[in-house]
Amino acid sequence: MDHGCFITLEGGEGAGKSTLARSLAERLRMSDIPVDLTREPGGSPKAEAIRETILSGRIKPHGPFVEALMFSAARIDHIDRRIRPALARGEWVICDRFIDSTRAYQGALGHIDPALLGELEQVTIAGLVPDLTLILDLDPKEGLARAARRRNPGEAKDRFEGENLTFHRKLRAAYLAIAEKEPERCAVLDASLPPDKLAQAAWEVLCERLPLNQDADETP
Ligand code: Z5A
Numbered sequence: 001m002d003h004g005c006f007i008t009l010e011g012g013e014g015a016g017k018s019t020l021a022r023s024l025a026e027r028l029r030m031s032d033i034p035v036d037l038t039r040e041p042g043g044s045p046k047a048e049a050i051r052e053t054i055l056s057g058r059i060k061p062h063g064p065f066v067e068a069l070m071f072s073a074a075r076i077d078h079i080d081r082r083i084r085p086a087l088a089r090g091e092w093v094i095c096d097r098f099i100d101s102t103r104a105y106q107g108a109l110g111h112i113d114p115a116l117l118g119e120l121e122q123v124t125i126a127g128l129v130p131d132l133t134l135i136l137d138l139d140p141k142e143g144l145a146r147a148a149r150r151r152n153p154g155e156a157k158d159r160f161e162g163e164n165l166t167f168h169r170k171l172r173a174a175y176l177a178i179a180e181k182e183p184e185r186c187a188v189l190d191a192s193l194p195p196d197k198l199a200q201a202a203w204e205v206l207c208e209r210l211p212l213n214q215d216a217d218e219t220p
Helices: 017-030 045-055 064-088 099-108 114-125 140-150 165-181 195-209
Strands: 006-011 035-039 092-096 132-137 186-190
Touching: 006 017, 006 099, 006 165, 017 035, 017 092, 017 132, 017 195, 035 064, 045 064, 064 092, 064 099, 064 114, 099 114, 099 165, 132 165, 132 195, 140 165, 165 186, 186 195
Parallel strands: 006 092, 006 132, 035 092, 132 186
Antiparallel strands: none
């Protein structure tokens, strides 16, 4: 293959995106497919610096549109420096969060005009749409409980973990609406499944939708 596949993972807090991303990367590598596992915000030195600023909460007072601009600035660097070069080398890229996070958090929850956000997205990604987006669907109470269990004693919640349960319920609905609108790109997974079962369900989606010559019945 002369160009890799681009897979993104999306969902609310504690849904298990990072855990699943690692597991899929391992499974693909076992199938001799080179993988670049990355995340947003971040994934390149400049984008990681922007990540730190956003998640500290220092941008929050400027409102959701300025946050969207910051996420987009980070994304442009990440795409140019890391994602496009990896895909061009034939690697598969798995990215923990991407455009749907901006659509859900800043768009649906931040009430930014969808047309304006759509224009910003087009300028930012310049045609780089994921081949597949896995949306991890989970009751936000469970997701927040997982995120809380993971936090070290005394560690503060970040900018978004600090939002209330209503915010996280709306976020879940926003992701499901994205999946409904773009069923060819998106697949919704039941993130309440234990990690191994979730990984198997995700692997079956990859086998079904992406150019993989694998037996989907094998356990990752
Ligand atoms: N954001 C935005 O607003 N706009 C944007 O455009 C972008 C991002 C790109 C980045 O946070 C924040 O930026 C994010 C959205 C916003 N909001 N927040 N907070 P982040 O990168 O620091 O964290 P995250 O992406 O939100 O990750 P997460 O939700 O906190 O975690 P996760 O990756 O989904 O889950 P995990 O780390 O794999 O697992 C969490 C815990 O659950 C851990 O202890 C696991 O062992 C456990 N786990 C994992 N899977 C399972 C299953 N299947 N069953 C049971 N337990 C599990």
